Every structure is written in structure tokens, then in C-alpha cells.
Amino acid sequence: MTLYIIANPHSGNRSAKEVITRVKNELNQEMTVFLTRYPDDEENQVNDVLETFQPEKDRLLILGGDGTLSKVLYYLPADIPFAYYPMGSGNDFARALGLKKDLTHLVESTKQAPKEITVYTYQKGLVLNSLDLGFASWVINHVEQSQLKAKLNKYHLGKLTYILTAIQCLIKKPAFASLCLETEAGEVLELRNQFFFSLANNTYFGGGVMIWPHATAYLEQLDCVYAKGETLWERVLVLLSLVFKVHERSPYLQHQPYKSVTIKNPEKSLIEIDGEIVSLDEVTLTPQKRYIYL
Incomplete structure (x- = not known):
């Protein structure tokens, strides 16, 4: 399994790169990282991921705030499950779903069946x-x-x-x-x-x-x-x-x-x-x- 990561290095206290290093060092996880470079860059990162991502064996982790997650999901095909590590100022989505900043648990959860949720799409x-x-x-x-x-x-x-x-x-x-x-x-x-x-x-x-x-x-x-x-x-x-x-x-x-x-x-x-x-x-x-x- 390869863990694909889309991360916003500007979210919250700008610690995305530190979290990525922890995933690599502490969990010894094979991964491919894509960092957003500027506002609204999520579309490009999702397209880059999809070029080599294999849903049957690979997993996707999103690092960032609610805004980053929302934009990534907008461009990501709806049938691809995702994991999320909250790094924004508010983190309301994570709070409501009971997500915790536990990297070990997060990576282990990708080996289990994902849970179904509902989001609401609009024109943009x-x-x-x-x-x-x-x-x-x-x-x-x-x-x-x-x-x-x-x-x-x-x-x-x-x-x-x-x-x-x-x-x-x-x-x-x-x-x-x-x-x-x-x-x-x-x-x-x-x-x-x-x-x-x-x-x-x-x-x-x-x-x-x-x-x-x-x-x-x-x-x-x-x-x-x-x-x-x-x-x-x-x-x-x-x-x-x-x-x-x-x-x-x-x-x-x-x-x-x-x-x-x-x-x-x-x-x-x-x-x-x-x-x-x-x-x-x-x-x-x-x-x-x-x-x-x-």
C-alpha cells in the first residue's frame, strides 16, 4: 500500500511538513506527497494523484483545514475513500465526526472499511x-x-x-x-x-x-x-x-x-x-x- 498525501502547508500553524515527516519516520509508511503551492491549487494536486493512484490498494490522506478538505473532495471522484488529519484553525468537520490527531490510528483505519457520510455539492x-x-x-x-x-x-x-x-x-x-x-x-x-x-x-x-x-x-x-x-x-x-x-x-x-x-x-x-x-x-x-x- 502506498499512502498518497495531499497537504496544505499553509493551514493552521503551518505544520503539515512536520506531520508528513512523522508519518514517514514513526510509521515507516511508503508514501507519495503532493503539497498545494498556492490558493485553489487542490485541483492540480488531485489530478496528479489520480495519474498513478490505484484505489484497490492505495490510500489517500488529506492534511489541512476544512477549506482544503472541501476543495480536494470537490475534485476527487466520489467513490475514492479518504482519511483526514485536521490542521486548520477551526477543524469543525473533524470535531463533529470525533476525529483525533492520532497518526497511528489514522493509518490503521485505512485498513478497515470506510464510513459513509453525506456532503452537499453546488455549482462551484x-x-x-x-x-x-x-x-x-x-x-x-x-x-x-x-x-x-x-x-x-x-x-x-x-x-x-x-x-x-x-x-x-x-x-x-x-x-x-x-x-x-x-x-x-x-x-x-x-x-x-x-x-x-x-x-x-x-x-x-x-x-x-x-x-x-x-x-x-x-x-x-x-x-x-x-x-x-x-x-x-x-x-x-x-x-x-x-x-x-x-x-x-x-x-x-x-x-x-x-x-x-x-x-x-x-x-x-x-x-x-x-x-x-x-x-x-x-x-x-x-x-x-x-x-x-x-
């Missing part, structure tokens, strides 16, 4: 954790532009960037989102001036904040969670409902499950998907089965 990529508008997309957009995140990552404190930026969003006037949701059956839900909006395929976002307690990639279901938050106090209560995990008891949070859905933006809004800001007027989310070694 796929959703691992969530698609967000309003508050969450505002925070992610500002975090990604912040020099503070890179500095804090060096000390394994990257999560603080999200907290500080969230507080800043509350103090300033937040960006509200207006959108229209349409199901395959033709049902339409129009939402106006939403402070918080998330379509969750997994439990967490933003480095461990719970979006919805029952959201999971093990189910073929998107959990839509949204809230108005018309006043500062209401917005604080919305966020406290998330932080203290009282989602189902909160009078401010609304919830609706979907199998697949189309989002239409009548107004220009920031859309965040797995920590990446995308620019689309319409997004159609469709379930896709994937296979992961756990």
Missing part, C-alpha cells in the same frame, strides 16, 4: 459543514482578512480571532441577509433581514460553535437555522443561544430541515461556505455520498 464546490449568510459570513470574511489570525495561529490561539471579530460585529451594525429558499418540491421560504442564517450539514462552525445539535454528516439532511435579531439585545440572545447550546428552547432561533435546496439572493450578500467566501446569486445544494476512514 461542496459543503462539508455549513453555508452561512449574515453574522457568520461577516465574521469569517473579516477573520480571513485579518493579520491577527496568522499571528495567533503561531501560538495555537487562532480561535480567539473568531471571538474578537464576533464581538466587533455586534458593536458595529451587522450585515443582514435577505434570501429565498426553494425545495425540489417547489416549496418557497422567503426570509428578510436575517441576522443569522445557516444551512448546516454538520454540528459546528467557527471553531466549535454549535449550529444545530442534531446536524450531522451521517444524515442526508441540511438543517436550516435562522434568526432575525432586530435589536442589539436580541442579537446577543441569538448568539448566547448558540454558545450555551439551547437551540431548541430558544424563542429566537428558527429551524427547518431540507434534503436539497436552492438559495436565491435578491440582494448582494456575503456567502460563506466552510470558511471560504463565495460570490453567487444562486446556490443549489445537492446531497452526495462520500467515504471516510475513521
